[in-house]
Amino acid sequence: METNFSKGDAGLGEEPRSRKPPQHQTLTDAHAPTGDDKLLYAMPFSAKDLQRYRKDEKFNHRLMTPEERIKLLKPYLPSPPSRDGARRASLSQVSREERKGKLGVRRFLRRHFHIFVYALIHFYFSIYIRLRQAYHAIGNRLYTVYHHHHHSPELIQRDIKDLSRLPKHLSVILTLEDQGRSGAGLEKLVNEAADIAAWCASIGISQLSIYEKTGILKGYVKETHQTISQRLQTYFGPSFPSVSLGAPHIPPIQSGLLSLSNSPNNDNRKNISILLISAEDGRDSIVDLTKTLAEMSQRKKLQAADITTELVDAELSESVMEEPDLLVLFSPFVELAGYPPWQIRLTEIFHVPDNQGVGYQVFCRALCKFAKAQMRMGR
Template sequence: MPLNTKDLRAYRRDEKYGHRIMTAEERIRLLKPYLPPPPPRTNSQRAEAKAREKRSRFGVRRFLRMQLHLLVFTLIHAFFSLYIRTRQAYHAIVNRVYSVFHYHHRTPGLIQKDVKGLDKLPRHLSVILTLEDHGRGGAGLEKLVNDAAELAAWCASAGIPQLSIYEKSGILKSYLAETHRAVSQKLAAYFGPASPGLTMGAPHIPAIESPATSTVHGEGAKHLSILLLSAEDGRDSIVDLTKTLTEMSQRSKLSSADISTELVDAELTESIMGEPDLLILFGPHVELSSYPPWQIRLTEIYHVQDNHEVGYQVFYGGLCKYAGAQMQKAMFRPPIVRSGASALNRALFSKKVNLAAAAVSDNRLISKYRQSLTASKEILLAERLSPVVSHPDQTVAAQGRKCLLLSPEVKPEVPDTWGAVLKDGVQKQELSVMPYELELDYNYWSYHDVMTSVLPEEFHDDIPSGFNTAGHVAHLNLRERFLPYKYVVAEVLIEKNPGIKTVINKVDNVGSGSEFRTFQYEVLAGVDDLNVKVSENNCVFEFDYAKVYWNSKLEWEHRRLVDLFQPGEVVVDVMAGIGPFAVPAGKKGVFVWANDMNPESFKYLQQAIKRNKVTEFVRPLCQDGRFLIYEVADLVLDAHKKGEHATIPPKKVSRSKDKHAPAPQPERIPIPPTISHFVMNLPASAIEFLGCYTGLYEGREALFEPVTTTKLPMVHVHCFSYKADDETPGIDICQRISRELMFKFRPGNPENEGEVAIHSVRDVAPAKRMFCASFRLPRDIAFAKVGPM
């Protein structure tokens, strides 16, 4: 028998304070009614207990009660089993009928025929796939890749330009090249010699692109973009963005008023993906499996009960469901404003939407009915729009009365369209349904909405959205066909992104007019002020964006290399810029010799070192990188011999601790005699500097293995090469490194002499990609005899 609430509260309170509130006798009196009866102790009590047990053993009542329970459980089990079996059979028959009337036969024309009658197709379709048996034995992975390839072929045939595939573990992202190859083969099987172009990538991973094999005819997609997602792209990304925005707000880089839904939308869209129009689940239940939550706030979700596999019938059913659910989206689509490229007429973006609204008699009931109407799907759910609005009658609104906007399916003059919650509220006179005219203006529409309205329809597939940002500056690299609209694009970009104050467009290639990787630009909108403040990897940088090189898209590459460095090591950053590698490494306790030939970069590097308090670890230099490589080994060894070190002040001792304890001493970290890493981030020409490493440690073999445990330095050199999903770029890079060092290199494990790890950093052009080649300096190179310089 459980304790009642009063006794339970009294016992827990006594227990919380160590049983000091109640005496032992009081506790016994409290618990005694809830304890089982004690076992019989006298002979008469034992005899009576045995008689009771004997009577109960052969009791008819007990037998009948057990049979009744069994009957009830059997009936319940039979009822639900029959329901589930009937439902499964129904869905199996429906799917079979669908498969008879709608099947693709791997023919794009048949799929195009199926979707031709649909009023609307999603431009961005997302699906959730599951790795069966966690990939044991490889069969699960093979099926997963095959399902992804089939879905890609169906989307390309139907004319859907973008497909995002979510798999929780991220194994597809790990096999990006293999998945791209499988999808390409599947498209070839469907389309033959006229396969559409294909781009496949993942957040923070460079995309693999293959062009169309020939001109694609028909109504299918001319180019298909596929984005692979996993659980780490969901809540973790939102948490990271929250931390970044919080840090920017604390550092007064961003006002809390500037943090809006539009800003979060823009950041998550750029780093992860935009919101899909339709999400299809191929499992028997609505299970999102940690799918990115922000991106599906208003997405249509479709699934078929009792379905367990990826099938064309479910795919086609989802498209049909989406086409029938577009009434609300059509109502909130911006007006078409083809006002030309010269000016933006904001007045033309006004739109009136006729809806129904439920006026609430008492504002204290708003929360109750908002929850109830949301659960019954009668309330209006529209992006960037609150369903709670003022009463349309100005006199009533002056009294503070509110209304709840209702779904477009609800008609104020047709009670048959009202749901149970709405009818019940009206009957109780707590709600009254009335027409409501919702006015939307330019401020409501997002950047993408405005661009869709302004730009011609043939431009909608690649509306400018991916751009570099440096503080308040947005750096566009517009394609030629968007140049007539460049001022409109920039103007809307500023107005829809509160953190951006200046928009510039690059008018030449980086470094084409300067050896310091700067570029010529034009200001498209905002003030011509490129003095920016940027936060990256917990470091703050201030610089003139026009005078130094900075690329916000390399943040993950900066972090990746810094994570390789260990505290107390020496790193030489040959082309350091303003310190995106050097300063975070210094904060980690890594000694860095940071060099850049650009005097402006050197100036801002010095400021960043001082501002981020890493003067103990980072030493700035301004000279030709070749000369630095020749002499830096001597510089480091001399610093070690002189006993140079970094001094870390002790942590503050809490006042509550022992006052007589000895004061903590500052920590001294000595500079080691050798260099652990070289970083060469000048992709256009860094490989040409590699010949300078010949004889780097001439005559100093005793500093390294096998005499000591120290290994020769690791060299990380950035470069450009072909964009391909095979080994062609790696072979090309190794051949170029081999020519410069006159030593044979091949792709492989960098810990093995003569092998290079090739890391893909990012795409920079349709056929060009940036890589980082990492290798350990071979002994024959490091100890080569070169004589005096």
């Protein structure tokens, strides 16, 4: 054993002179590291210790005992973790998990907080809307019970006898249901116009303008006039007021059934003039008038200084209609739906929240509101 060891020593003594290993070995050596080799390559060994380990490795680890190898590698091994360190590591891991859980809850609340607030606001607002609708529905029903016209002009006059003033020109906005695809929508629209005309004739309003956005009533002027006349006859009997029904740029149809001078009850009954208007009589009329005035100014037929508010008002009043005193909406909210804007600069607008459809109670409440309104005319 000594002879072999000495030979091996002599043979190994020549290797370091001819081929010195590098100070820092890497995994790119010719042999693949296993076992302690992996630890050796991972740690920065000194050249002397590395040389000793190489010799032992070359002779299949027969030069050093396992204890000597452990003693050689021990300075390069990390110190084993203590109990306190392990406990601190476990506590830190638990705290990280708890903190992660808290952050998850916070992140969830932060992401869904706006949804919760929206649902809460929607819930309370829905309750408010339902209560408001119920309140207005009950109020309208009670008003209808106590103030029903029963197709009697005398009862209608009794409801408005205490009012200090009435509008000379009343305008209403009606809505065509289902866009007129069925005849029921048009029939309902004509009946609503006839009812409003009868109410106006009963209290002495001589001028009524009916706005419907599509202008479908303009295509049924004759039928509408006949329905209104029949409704007035239902209210007044044989001596009902005459009706003049027309539209802008359409000649009016005059009723010839009437002679109020021979009627014994003609105190507040007047002839009623009804005008049918639509969206095309609104902004389109203003655009057409603007083009006409511009062309006249370019042709030197009109000076720019002559174009005043009074001129525009006179032209629009003549081509469309005069400004109404009161505009009544029967919709649940304020929606003018393209109503001629120039004609409502100083008009009193009335509507009942959450109301659905034309009703006598809305008509009476609008007249009461108009009588109490203060007309300051922009002052």
